[in-house]
Amino acid sequence: xxxxxxxxxxxxxxxxxxxxxxxxxxxxxxxxxxxxxxxxxxxxxxxxxxxxxxxxxxxxxxxxxxxxxxxxxxxxxxxxxxxxxxxxxxxxxxxxxxxxxxxxxxxxxxxxxxxxxxxxxxxxxxxxxxxxxxxxxxxxx
Numbered sequence: 001x002x003x004x005x006x007x008x009x010x011x012x013x014x015x016x017x018x019x020x021x022x023x024x025x026x027x028x029x030x031x032x033x034x035x036x037x038x039x040x041x042x043x044x045x046x047x048x049x050x051x052x053x054x055x056x057x058x059x060x061x062x063x064x065x066x067x068x069x070x071x072x073x074x075x076x077x078x079x080x081x082x083x084x085x086x087x088x089x090x091x092x093x094x095x096x097x098x099x100x101x102x103x104x105x106x107x108x109x110x111x112x113x114x115x116x117x118x119x120x121x122x123x124x125x126x127x128x129x130x131x132x133x134x135x136x137x138x139x140x141x
Contacts, residue, residue: 002051002091003046003051006025006028006051007029009021010022010025021087024084024088027058028054028055031054031058032046032054048126049126052091052092052125053126055091055092056126056129059085059088059089062085062088063085065081066078066082066085069081092126093126095127096124096127096128096132098136101120101128101132101133101136102136104124105136106140113134117130117134120133
């Protein structure tokens with residue numbers, strides 16, 4: 001499970017006094033804990049796809065943060081954020097390509113946007129960018 005790998009990597013970051021990685025893992029583990037609390041209320045467990053979703057959101061947030069630091073001229077923080085994005089990407093599963101998404105859409109009987117999106121969320125959660133699915137769908141139709 002991804003969560004176990006993250007916990008081990010966090011311990012390694014602490015041992016190595018790696019403050020950049022440690023800061024990333026701290027935020028990530030807190031977000032996973034919040035997700036666990038939300039899921040527990042519904043009687044569900046946190047799965048790898050949930051963690052992948054959290055990581056994708058964090059990467060997007062870090063990208064925005066990096067852009068702001070770049071505009072402010074703080075290149076040291078830009079490098080730290082780039083490193084955090086690299087760390088996050090190591091835990092994400094291989095993302096589907098445009099072609100793989102097209103093939104999957106072509107297999108569906110009902111090619112309405114709600115059905116396509118539901119299909120990808122149910123079967124490929126964490127393995128595809130839903131925005132990319134939407135773009136490919138628009139090209140496909």
